[in-house]
Amino acid sequence: xxxxxxxxxxxxxxxxxxxxxxxxxxxxxxxxxxxxxxxxxxxxxxxxxxxxxxxxxxxxxxxxxxxxxxxxxxxxxxxxxxxxxxxxxxxxxxxxxxxxxxxxxxxxxxxxxxxxxxxxxxxxxxxxxxxxxxxxxxxxxxxxxxxxxxxxxxxxxxxxxxxxxxxxxxxxxxxxxxxxxxxxxxxxxxxxxxxxxxxxxxxxxxxxxxxxxxxxxxxxxxxxxxxxxxxxxxxxxxxxxxxxxxxxxxxxxxxxxxxxxxxxxxxxxxxxxxxxxxxxxxxxxxxxxxxxxxxxxxxxxxxxxxxxxxxxxxxxxxxxxxxxxxxxxxxxxxxxxxxxxxxxxxxxxxxxxxxxxxxxxxxxxxxxxxxxxxxxxxxxxxxxxxxxxxxxxxxxxxxxxxxxxxxxxxxxxxxxxxxxxxxxxxxxxxxxxxxxxxxxxxxxxxxx
Amino acid sequence: xxxxxxxxxxxxxxxxxxxxxxxxxxxxxxxxxxxxxxxxxxxxxxxxxxxxxxxxxxxxxxxxxxxxxxxxxxxxxxxxxxxxxxxxxxxxxxxxxxxxxxxxxxxxxxxxxxxxxxxxxxxxxxxxxxxxxxxxxxxxxxxxxxxxxxxxxxxxxxxxxxxxxxxxxxxxxxxxxxxxxxxxxxxxxxxxxxxxxxxxxxxxxxxxxxxxxxxxxxxxxxxxxxxxxxxxxxxxxxxxxxxxxxxxxxxxxxxxxxxxxxxxxxxxxxxxxx
Amino acid sequence: xxxxxxxxxxxxxxxxxxxxxxxxxxxxxxxxxxxxxxxxxxxxxxxxxxxxxxxxxxxxxxxxxxxxxxxxxxxxxxxxxxxxxxxxxxxxxxxxxxxxxxxxxxxxxxxxxxxxxxxxxxxxxxxxxxxxxxxxxxxxxxxxxxxxxxxxxxxxxxxxxxx
Numbered sequence: 001x002x003x004x005x006x007x008x009x010x011x012x013x014x015x016x017x018x019x020x021x022x023x024x025x026x027x028x029x030x031x032x033x034x035x036x037x038x039x040x041x042x043x044x045x046x047x048x049x050x051x052x053x054x055x056x057x058x059x060x061x062x063x064x065x066x067x068x069x070x071x072x073x074x075x076x077x078x079x080x081x082x083x084x085x086x087x088x089x090x091x092x093x094x095x096x097x098x099x100x101x102x103x104x105x106x107x108x109x110x111x112x113x114x115x116x117x118x119x120x121x122x123x124x125x126x127x128x129x130x131x132x133x134x135x136x137x138x139x140x141x142x143x144x145x146x147x148x149x150x151x152x153x154x155x156x157x158x159x160x161x162x163x164x165x166x167x168x169x170x171x172x173x174x175x176x177x178x179x180x181x182x183x184x185x186x187x188x189x190x191x192x193x194x195x196x197x198x199x200x201x202x203x204x205x206x207x208x209x210x211x212x213x214x215x216x217x218x219x220x221x222x223x224x225x226x227x228x229x230x231x232x233x234x235x236x237x238x239x240x241x242x243x244x245x246x247x248x249x250x251x252x253x254x255x256x257x258x259x260x261x262x263x264x265x266x267x268x269x270x271x272x273x274x275x276x277x278x279x280x281x282x283x284x285x286x287x288x289x290x291x292x293x294x295x296x297x298x299x300x301x302x303x304x305x306x307x308x309x310x311x312x313x314x315x316x317x318x319x320x321x322x323x324x325x326x327x328x329x330x331x332x333x334x335x336x337x338x339x340x341x342x343x344x345x346x347x348x349x350x351x352x353x354x355x356x357x358x359x360x361x362x363x364x365x366x367x368x369x370x371x372x373x374x375x376x377x378x379x380x381x382x383x384x385x386x387x388x389x390x391x392x393x394x395x396x397x398x399x400x401x402x403x404x405x406x407x408x409x410x411x412x413x414x415x416x417x418x419x420x421x422x423x424x425x426x427x428x429x430x431x432x433x434x435x436x437x438x439x440x441x442x443x444x445x446x447x448x
Numbered sequence: 449x450x451x452x453x454x455x456x457x458x459x460x461x462x463x464x465x466x467x468x469x470x471x472x473x474x475x476x477x478x479x480x481x482x483x484x485x486x487x488x489x490x491x492x493x494x495x496x497x498x499x500x501x502x503x504x505x506x507x508x509x510x511x512x513x514x515x516x517x518x519x520x521x522x523x524x525x526x527x528x529x530x531x532x533x534x535x536x537x538x539x540x541x542x543x544x545x546x547x548x549x550x551x552x553x554x555x556x557x558x559x560x561x562x563x564x565x566x567x568x569x570x571x572x573x574x575x576x577x578x579x580x581x582x583x584x585x586x587x588x589x590x591x592x593x594x595x596x597x598x599x600x601x602x603x604x605x606x607x608x609x610x611x612x613x614x615x616x617x618x619x620x621x622x623x624x625x626x627x628x629x630x631x632x633x634x635x636x637x638x639x640x641x642x643x644x645x646x647x648x649x650x651x652x653x654x655x656x657x658x659x660x661x662x663x664x665x666x667x668x669x670x671x672x673x674x675x676x677x678x679x680x681x682x683x684x685x686x687x688x689x690x691x692x693x694x695x696x697x698x699x700x701x702x703x704x705x706x707x708x709x710x711x712x713x714x715x716x717x718x719x720x721x722x
Numbered sequence: 723x724x725x726x727x728x729x730x731x732x733x734x735x736x737x738x739x740x741x742x743x744x745x746x747x748x749x750x751x752x753x754x755x756x757x758x759x760x761x762x763x764x765x766x767x768x769x770x771x772x773x774x775x776x777x778x779x780x781x782x783x784x785x786x787x788x789x790x791x792x793x794x795x796x797x798x799x800x801x802x803x804x805x806x807x808x809x810x811x812x813x814x815x816x817x818x819x820x821x822x823x824x825x826x827x828x829x830x831x832x833x834x835x836x837x838x839x840x841x842x843x844x845x846x847x848x849x850x851x852x853x854x855x856x857x858x859x860x861x862x863x864x865x866x867x868x869x870x871x872x873x874x875x876x877x878x879x880x881x882x883x884x885x
Contacts, residue, residue, distance in 0.1 A: 015816070022824025023812040023831060025759020025799035032758035118450055121488045199763040199771055199859055200825045249761075249825030250859045280487070281764040452723045454743035454787065482785045483766040485744045495744060499790055521779075541855015542833060543773045543780035624854030625768070 018247070029249050030219045031278050033205045039068050041267050041277040042120035044110040044127045045287065046102035050136035050149060050356045053100055056110055057128040064126060066119030068271055071111040073097040076266060077235035083258060083324050083361075086228055093152060094322040094359075096233055096262055102131070103151055103321035104356055106287035113267050113275060136356035140295055140316035143355045151321055151354040159319070159327045159352035167334040167352070171406035172345030177310035178301030185382045186299045189374035193290035193318070196363055200249020202288055203278030204260045206268035214265050215242045221251040226258045233262040234269070241265070253362035257289055257324060292326050292360030293318040294333075296374040301345075306388045308397055310345040313337040317370075319352050320359035325366065327352045332367030335407050339375035340416050341397035346406035395420055395435050400442055414440040451485050453494040457501045460577040460603040466496045468579060468599045474498065476517060476552030479544060480560075503551070503603055512607045516551025523550055523563070529607060531614040531633055535566045538618045540625050551602045554587075557655075559627040559695055564591065564657035566616055567605060568649035569633040575604040591656045612637035612645065615716030617708045621695060628652035629696045632684070632708035634716050636672060643667045648680060648709060653688035653701045660684035663709065672717055681710040730791045732757070733801030741788045748772045748783035751798060759799040759828050763857070770856030773829035774798050780836045782855075799828035802835060810880070811835050811873040820869035822860035829856050834870045842878055846871065 021027035044056075058070050073079050073095060080092045098109045110127060114120035135149040142148055143157040151157050161167045178184060204218035220226040223245045231238040248255055264277040279288065294317050301310035315333060319326035330352040337348045360366075379397075383390040398416040405411060417440045424431050457463035467474055473492040475481045484490040503517035512529065523536035524545060539545060539553070539562055553563045554574070564587065572587045578600040585593075587605070618631040630653050637645035646667035651657040663684040670676055690701035729738045732755065739750045748765070751757040751774070761771035765784045772783040775797040803809040808816065811834045821827050830853065837844060837852040844852070849867050858866060 016819065016821065018824065019816045019819075019821055020805040020808075022821045022827045023808065023816045024803065024805055025828040026805070027824050028758070029761070029825065031762060032752070034753070118488055122450070125488070197859060198823070198825075199769055199857055200761070200823070201763070248823060249763075250823045252859070281766060281768070450723075451743045454789065456789070477785075478787065479767050479782075479785050482744065482746060482787070486746060486749075486765050486784065497787070499787075540767070541770060542836075542852055543770060543782045543855050544767050544785070546776075546779045546781050547767075547785050624851070625857070 027247060029200055029247055030203050030205060030217050031200070031276075033217045034276075035205070035207055035274040038205070038274040038276055039113050039115055039271065040117040040120040041111050041113050041264055041275050042117070042124040043108050043263075043277075043283075044112060044124050044129070046098070046105055046107040046109060046131075047129070048102070048131055048133050049105050050134040050151075051102050051131040052134060053098060053102060053109065053129070054132055055130035057130070058110075060126040060128065061112060061123040064114065064119055064123040066115035067123045068113045068115060068273075069267070070113070070123075070127070071097065071263065071267060071270065072109075073099045075270070076233065076262075078233050081229075081233065081258070081262070083229065083256075084328060085232070086225065089327065091154065091323070094324070101134075104358055106283070106358065107321065108263070111263050111267060113271060138355055138357055140293070140318045140351070140353040140355060143353050144316070144351065149356070151356055157354045159323065159330070159354075161327075161331075161352075165351070167330050167348075167350040169334050169337070169346060169348035169406050171347075171408075172310075174301075174310040174312045174345040174347035177345035178299065178312065181301030181309050182304040183302040183386060184299060185302055185378070185385050186297070187374075187378050187381050189296045189298070189377050191291075191294045191370050191373065193293045193358065193360060194363060195285055195290050196250070196252040196254030196288070197285065198248075198250025198252065198254060201279040201281060201284040202255055202260055203276070204264050205274060205276045206261070206264040207274040208268045208272055209242075213240050213242055214268055215244060216261050216265055218243060218245045218261055219248045219251075219255055220245055220258065220261065221248055221253070221255045222258070225256070226261050229258045230262045230265055234265060252364050253291075253366065254288055256362050259288070287358065289320075289324060289359050289361035291363035291366050291369075292320070292329060293357075294370040294374075296337075296370065298374060298378040300378065300382055302382060302386060306386060306393065306396075308341070308343050308382065311338045311343045311347075313346075313348045313350075313374075315348075315350045315370075316353050317350065317367075318357060318360060319354050320357040321354065322359040323352070324359050324361040326360050329360075329362070329367035333371050335405075336368045336371040337375070338406050339371070339379070340399050341375075341379075341394070342399045342403045343397065343406075348406070391420065391424055391429060391431060392435055395431075395438055398440075400440050416440065417442075450488060451490060451493060451495050455494065455496045456499055457496055459501050460498070460503060460601045463496050463498055463501055464577045464579055464601045466494075467601060469494070472496060474598060474601060476555070477519065477547050477549035478552075479548040480552060480556055498551070498601070511609060514550055514605050514607065516549060516602045516604055518550045520545040520548045520550065520553065520563075529570070529610070531566045531569065531616040531635075532563065532607070534616040535562045535618065535631070535633065538562055538620075538628075550605060554602060554605070555597065559629070559652035559693070561657060562618060562628055562631055562651060565631055565649040565651035566614075566633040567607065568657055568659050569614060569635040569647040570607050570610055571647070572608075573606045574602055575606065576600040577603050588659060591658070610635060613716040613718075615712035615714070617712040617715065619704045619708055627695050630688075630701050630704035630708045632705070632712040634709065634712045636667065636713070636716055638672065641671055642669060643672050643676075648684050648713075650684055650688055650705055650709065653690040653705050655689070658687065660687040660709070662687060672713065677710055677713045680713065681706040684709040726789060728788050728792050730793060731795040733797055739788060745788050746784050747774065747786040747788045747791055747796070750788040751783060757798050757800055761825055761828060763825065768857070769826075769829075770833070771826055771829045773832045773856065775832060775836060778836065778839070780833050797832075799832060802831065809835065810876045811838065811870065814869040814873040814876065815866070818865055818869040818872060820861065820865040826856060826858040826860075830858065830866055834873065838870070838874050838877060843874060844870075
């Protein structure tokens, strides 16, 4: 038998392709890019929470020395910004620049372009907004209560999943199983929004080329995605845009929103000049999207011998003012909401709720990480309330190969049991012989 | 809207002669002012800087006179004032401490301004130079003054040689480079097993640092035992007037005031316990 | 508004720049002098990515009016080494993956270099304290501390060998 040829990459030390640039300070990030005649874009943002736009007055802004131009909703060829439209996800609920209503503090209203960053900042500050304040709602459950201020344009504060008001998973009969169980353990778990806070802020430089194309230097994490969305918004064929990127000073999911490229490219096309649009640190922290806040209720039916026979999860995810990635995050959450455990009766309701907060979006495992947190807190609660060992509780319930998941997929390549056993070793916990002997191939489907 | 003029004064008196004019602000190290200038939100056309005014010094002759433009990095080396050194070392990071100054820190709005509580506990006085001349009020008095503090130049802080033992504790959300949730500085003079003189000062939990008089009264004239420490800590917490802000809720700041004071007292007495 | 000429030494060479009132050293380095290795992460003194050295002392370039460097010497990341001649700290950062997105790296390397000149054998706690003003959102800081320890060791060995 021939030995496999030695690997060229695995098992060998390698150098990062971009490492030398990083340690010598020669890597080019977007803000390091400059062109002759480049001007700067600053965004005029909603200073209130929820408001109707009655008027925008640029007369004082235009007097600032160095003012070049200003753009509003009317200037955007297709003023619709729907991140996931390319994979058919509706609705189109967010504009590039606000039209008649703003739904969160910091929402984009008008873009001001000037010769220098200081001039653009001054001119943006001098744009006068005539806003009529509207009632707002900031809590996920309050947003779903009757009489709550309506955030969306379709009249409710929830995303509709195939005709339902939430993403649902139903497996077995969780309510009946809970009623038969000797114990009920309930918990409420919450996560605040989490800001990615990359050290490099979001930004781009858009440069019109002589042949009519526009080159966009960007720190997006999703370069083709951003190109296609920008083309849709500008109403140009994708080949007219040339995106240059891949150097991201920290993204973590916060640089997938395609939020700066369309308007910067539009400004470049209008002015015929390169335009730089970099978020300031306050914009990055207060305006850019976050991981969504979530409120998660879990109610378990547990038998006298410590078997979780039912799990009901009700989650409210805070999408903020617009959808972005949250409807997708809620779907992921629903799939994972019962945890990596085999429970014969599961009911999950995940609501994608709109409030007048900062829109949430992608961040490192979004949707799933919230489920992991809540489920593990709940497992500890079950153990604590019923006097069970938390390691044993998890090992007994961990999914095995062949087990059916609540969304009706068969588990394959499971290694959770082994991972828990390894964690116990690292933590200095001695498991009993019975627990130590468990494997991911015990039982193979059905009740255990 | 931007700054149109930056004047480097060559003395405190020179700066004072310009300080009161409309549209003029004073700048020390610049760590609080430069971000505003860069962002275009300073709201002043002329800035008078003290960088070249000869106020970066430490002089000792019975008292310690620290020029207001001494960097926090310098204050962080004062071995004979360990509580002050502790407070300076807790501010941000090394590179910022090389730029930030003692004087500027005394103007910082809560929750910043970590040095004032220690200086209160040490009975510091300040030398202020105005258009009409000089004055040297106690720091405690100056901090409670109303009115525009931008009309006089803070030139120097004078710290008497401390009597007794001192302690300083600061709590923040992160171990470094984050604003205080609460801080406490204490000084105790113990004679014949009882506290003859007590100073308890708190910071970040009120618009300006202050001495907690009720805490000081509780400690004075009695042994500094666990009961005295506990009651003084609660009295100090009652003296705080914290608000909710992005760093901490008022509730949490008040709780941590008591914890900080207790830990500072235990540290001063050398009897730290968790 | 008066523009002022500011002359100083940058990475060992005399340079001059034109400053508007309160222009920061950071903006002059990046926009006039082509030194984009010094980053602009916050412009508020909170992230440390603009750390440079003034007369050997680490300072935050976003907080220093460029006029203050008149007649002084400033060192930036570009002055430490190049791809074919890395400084010991640059080399250990590179070798030990103390870099991910790289945006905090110039600032970290500048502080680390200053630390090791002052304290050739720092403890991990001393290293961590020296880095307190530098934010890294990617690495979790441990690989950076490891790299600085390794650089300290390498510098001591090299100086021992040369002694």
